[in-house]
Amino acid sequence: MATEGxxxxxxxxxxxxxxxxxxxxxxxxxxxxxTGLSRATALRCLNTLAELGYVAFDGKFFTPTPRVLRxxxxxxxxAALPQLAQPHLSAIREAIDExxxxxxxxxxxxxxxxxxxxARLLNTGVRVGARLPLYASSTGQVxxxxxxxxxxxxxxxxxxxxxxxSHTPTTADAVAERIEAARTDxxxxxxxxxxxxxxxxxxxxxxxxxxxxxxxSVSASTSRVTVDELRDRVAPVMQRHATAxxxxx
Amino acid sequence: MATEGxxxxxxxxxxxxxxxxxxxxxxxxxxxxxTGLSRATALRCLNTLAELGYVAFDGKFFTPTPRVLRxxxxxxxxAALPQLAQPHLSAIREAIDExxxxxxxxxxxxxxxxxxxxARLLNTGVRVGARLPLYASSTGQVxxxxxxxxxxxxxxxxxxxxxxxSHTPTTADAVAERIEAARTDxxxxxxxxxxxxxxxxxxxxxxxxxxxxxxxSVSASTSRVTVDELRDRVAPVMQRHATAxxxxx
DNA sequence: AAACACTGTTCGTTTTGCGAACATATGTTT
DNA sequence: AAACATATGTTCGCAAAACGAACAGTGTTT
Numbered sequence: 001m002a003t004e005g006x007x008x009x010x011x012x013x014x015x016x017x018x019x020x021x022x023x024x025x026x027x028x029x030x031x032x033x034x035t036g037l038s039r040a041t042a043l044r045c046l047n048t049l050a051e052l053g054y055v056a057f058d059g060k061f062f063t064p065t066p067r068v069l070r071x072x073x074x075x076x077x078x079a080a081l082p083q084l085a086q087p088h089l090s091a092i093r094e095a096i097d098e099x100x101x102x103x104x105x106x107x108x109x110x111x112x113x114x115x116x117x118x119a120r121l122l123n124t125g126v127r128v129g130a131r132l133p134l135y136a137s138s139t140g141q142v143x144x145x146x147x148x149x150x151x152x153x154x155x156x157x158x159x160x161x162x163x164x165x166s167h168t169p170t171t172a173d174a175v176a177e178r179i180e181a182a183r184t185d186x187x188x189x190x191x192x193x194x195x196x197x198x199x200x201x202x203x204x205x206x207x208x209x210x211x212x213x214x215x216x217s218v219s220a221s222t223s224r225v226t227v228d229e230l231r232d233r234v235a236p237v238m239q240r241h242a243t244a245x246x247x248x249x
Numbered sequence: 250m251a252t253e254g255x256x257x258x259x260x261x262x263x264x265x266x267x268x269x270x271x272x273x274x275x276x277x278x279x280x281x282x283x284t285g286l287s288r289a290t291a292l293r294c295l296n297t298l299a300e301l302g303y304v305a306f307d308g309k310f311f312t313p314t315p316r317v318l319r320x321x322x323x324x325x326x327x328a329a330l331p332q333l334a335q336p337h338l339s340a341i342r343e344a345i346d347e348x349x350x351x352x353x354x355x356x357x358x359x360x361x362x363x364x365x366x367x368a369r370l371l372n373t374g375v376r377v378g379a380r381l382p383l384y385a386s387s388t389g390q391v392x393x394x395x396x397x398x399x400x401x402x403x404x405x406x407x408x409x410x411x412x413x414x415s416h417t418p419t420t421a422d423a424v425a426e427r428i429e430a431a432r433t434d435x436x437x438x439x440x441x442x443x444x445x446x447x448x449x450x451x452x453x454x455x456x457x458x459x460x461x462x463x464x465x466s467v468s469a470s471t472s473r474v475t476v477d478e479l480r481d482r483v484a485p486v487m488q489r490h491a492t493a494x495x496x497x498x
Numbered sequence: 499a500a501a502c503a504c505t506g507t508t509c510g511t512t513t514t515g516c517g518a519a520c521a522t523a524t525g526t527t528t
Numbered sequence: 529a530a531a532c533a534t535a536t537g538t539t540c541g542c543a544a545a546a547c548g549a550a551c552a553g554t555g556t557t558t
Contacts, residue, residue, distance in 0.1 A: 004546065005297035008515075009261030013301060016320055024327035029535060038517055039536085048254035052262060060536090064323040066353050066360050071265055072321015073378025074313040078273035087370055094368045104315050111315050116366055119343045121336055128377060129322025253515065257546075278504060287548055288505085309505090 008045075011037055015045040016054065016068065021125060025061040072129055075113070081214060082114040082128075084248045085205075088241040089116035089216070095237045098220045101126055102205070103139040104213070105146065108159060110139040113214070122219055124198060132194065135175045136164050138202035139215040141188035144179045145204065146212035152179070167192045187235050189227055197222050201230045203238045206246045213249065216242050257294075260286055264294040265303065265317065270374060274310040321378055324362070330463060331363040331377075333497045334454075337490040338365035338465070344486045347469045350375055351454070352388040353462065354395065357408060359388040362463070371468055373447060381443065384424045385413050387451035388464040390437035393428045394453065395461035401428070416441045436484050438476055446471050450479040452487045455495045462498065465491050 018026060018034035026034065032042040046062050049055045054071075055062045076082050085102045092100045099118040103110040109131035126132070134140030134155075147155060156172040169175045182188035187203045194200070202217040216238050218230070225234075267275060267283040275283065281291035295311050298304045303320075304311045325331050334351045341349045348367040352359040358380035375381070383389030383404075396404060405421040418424045431437035436452045443449070451466040465487050467479070474483075 003296055004293055005300065006257035006261050006293050007297075007545070008255035008257030009294060009297050010301055012255050012258030012261070013303070013320070016323055019323040019327055021326040027535075028537095040517055040538090041515080043537085044253055044255050044515070045258060047252055048256075048258050051254065052259055054262070064327055066324055066328075066355055066362050068324045069321045069360065069362060069378035070380070071262070071378075072318045073376065074265055074268040075315055075317045076376050076378060077270040077374070078268055078313055079315075086366055087368075090366045090368045106315055111318065113315050113318060117335055117339045119336075119339045125326070127322065127325050129318035129320075129325060131319070256514070276504080277506095289507095289548055290546080292506085293546070 011035070011041060012045040012049060015042060016049065016064070019055075019064050025063045027061055031062070076128070079113075080249065085114045085214070085216075085245055086116070088245050089114055092116070092216070092218065092237055092241050093118055096218055096234050098122075098218050098225070098234075099124075099126070100216065100218045100238075101139070103132075103137075103143065103202075103215050103217065105134065105140075105143040106131065108134055108155070110134055110137050110143060110215070120221075120224070122198070122221060124195065124219060126219070133162075133164075135159060135161055135178075136168050136190075136194050137217075138188040138190035138194075138200045139217045141175075141178045141182045141190070142202045142204045142215040143212060144175075145183045152176070164194050165192050165196050169193065186239065187231070189230055191227055192222065199225055199227065199230060201234055201238070203235060203242045205242045205249075207249045208246070213246075216245075260284070260290060261294040261298060264291060265298065265313070268304075268313050274312045276310055280311070325377070328362075329498065334363045334463070334465075334494055335365070337494050338363055341365070341465070341467065341486055341490050342367055345467055345483050347371075347467050347474070347483075348373075348375070349465065349467045349487075350388070352381075352386075352392065352451075352464050352466065354383065354389075354392040355380065357383055357404070359383055359386050359392060359464070369470075369473070371447070371470060373444065373468060375468070382411075382413075384408060384410055384427075385417050385439075385443050386466075387437040387439035387443075387449045388466045390424075390427045390431045390439070391451045391453045391464040392461060393424075394432045401425070413443050414441050414445050418442065435488065436480070438479055440476055441471065448474055448476065448479060450483055450487070452484060452491045454491045454498075456498045457495070462495075465494075 014035045015031050028043050032039045050057050053067045056065050089100045093116040100116050101112050102114040103112050112126055112128055112130045115128050134144050161170040163170050169178055190200045199222050200217050200219040202215045204212045205214040207213045218234055263284045264280050277288055277292050281288045299306050302316045305314050338349045342365040349365050350361050351363040352361050361375055361377055361379045364377050383393050410419040412419050418427055439449045448471050449466050449468040451464040453461045454463040456462045467483055
């Protein structure tokens with residue numbers, strides 16, 4: 001490599017990131033397959049992670065321990081965005097009585113960096129650190145608005161738009177249309193595009209230079225809330241907080 | 250070492266964990282000092298972390314990026330405890346109208362694994378992944394109740410009880426007394442022991458075998474809430490949810 | 499100007515990690 | 529019971545990685 005680095009660190013982090021909702025525990029062979037490493041290499045990574053306390057071993061399977069939260073906390077403890085955002089998300093949740101989140105663009109995903117859970121249950125799997133594909137989420141459709149024309153062309157040309165429901169936009173034209181609508185309306189509303197029964201709305205957070213740096217979203221069940229309610233009652237509250245947050249950045 | 254491992258992985262994770270509230274950004278020399286590594290080794294770690302997108306580099310300083318949240322999410326996406334706890338914390342927050350958290354014992358700290366922020370601001374720095382010393386926090390005084398007598402003796406003998414406020418218990422006897430009171434009362438109340446103006450109460454979460462596996466806490470300002478209100482109004486709500494959560498484990 | 503602190507780079511040396519191969523164990527299928 | 533498939537634990541000679549002291553350059557402080 002051009003500059004000397006730490007190949008073992010890269011491998012170990014890849015092994016850690018192989019754990020997730022679809023792989024709550026991993027055996028050595030599973031970890032090797034998930035990462036493309038040899039079995040011996042995957043075993044070395046897992047042994048070191050276990051020695052350091054980041055994963056637990058039950059004799060066959062490895063699982064992440066709470067210690068990994070320390071790694072995640074390095075962002076939460078050092079970055080202004082989630083810390084400034086949290087009171088706004090709490091205030092939106094109080095006013096709207098639904099779960100609300102803040103996401104940033106991370107590669108081809110929305111990555112959730114702050115969250116305030118409402119009391120009503122919605123099993124969306126959204127939590128701090130979770131990702132959702134940009135094209136299929138309201139936050140993503142807002143965040144894509146920050147791309148230049150060439151970046152957007154590249155994104156549309158290289159992304160496989162896999163349907164999550166029968167409402168998911170699955171062509172480049174349909175996705176581009178959603179992005180343009182989000183730019184025009186100053187919000188994106190996703191009506192069962194990500195998950196059946198799930199309504200969500202996102203608004204952009206702009207920095208003082210006017211760039212989209214994050215998106216705030218509210219999610220609710222279609223059985224409880226209508227699209228018109230989202231637009232007319234929820235969006236103004238979100239936009240007020242998004243503007244206030246943008247001013248603090 | 251007895252078993253072959255990944256020394257580079259250990260070093261890289263140590264560098265990542267050097268970031269935090271007291272070190273939101275690190276230069277190469279600062280990272281080397283914080284971890285005891287040589288400057289060249291710290292640089293290799295940071296370069297690899299930057300190449301992988303876990304830290305950003307501004308030409309002089311490194312800072313964690315949202316990608317580190319992915320590592321933290323491996324626990325949140327795979328473990329039952331925080332997922333089962335979250336609705337309970339939201340319900341407690343709704344009923345009590347204050348921030349509430351769930352912590353587990355991690356070495357000599359309480360480590361926060363789930364959180365529900367109230368609308369009222371309390372700058373305690375508590376967030377998922379944050380740690381507080383066991384002896385100085387209400388969750389810690391509850392969690393210490395899970396130690397065997399010999400584990401507790403060892404903890405008391407080896408811990409330096411640094412005062413955080415003039416109310417912090419700073420002798421082994423005083424700490425042991427708080428732990429015994431928590432066992433007896435089924436709760437711990439911390440009145441300005443951690444931070445001036447901060448009141449907090451914690452109750453244990455027991456697994457079906459009756460072991461303390463976590464603690465739920467509520468924090469409030471002394472200007473808003475009294476100790477009697479915590480005990481008489483808040484504790485019963487917390488205990489009801491703690492019991493329900495314990496049954497789900 | 500001198501001293502100090504920090505960074506970028508180098509390269510001979512030391513140490514680590516590699517991974518195929520082998521033996522063993524476990525679970526499934528016939 | 530036997531055969532088969534999958535997985536795990538371990539080994540070890542070797543190549544590659546990582547080490548870190550030393551040097552040169554830069555910026556700041558005295």
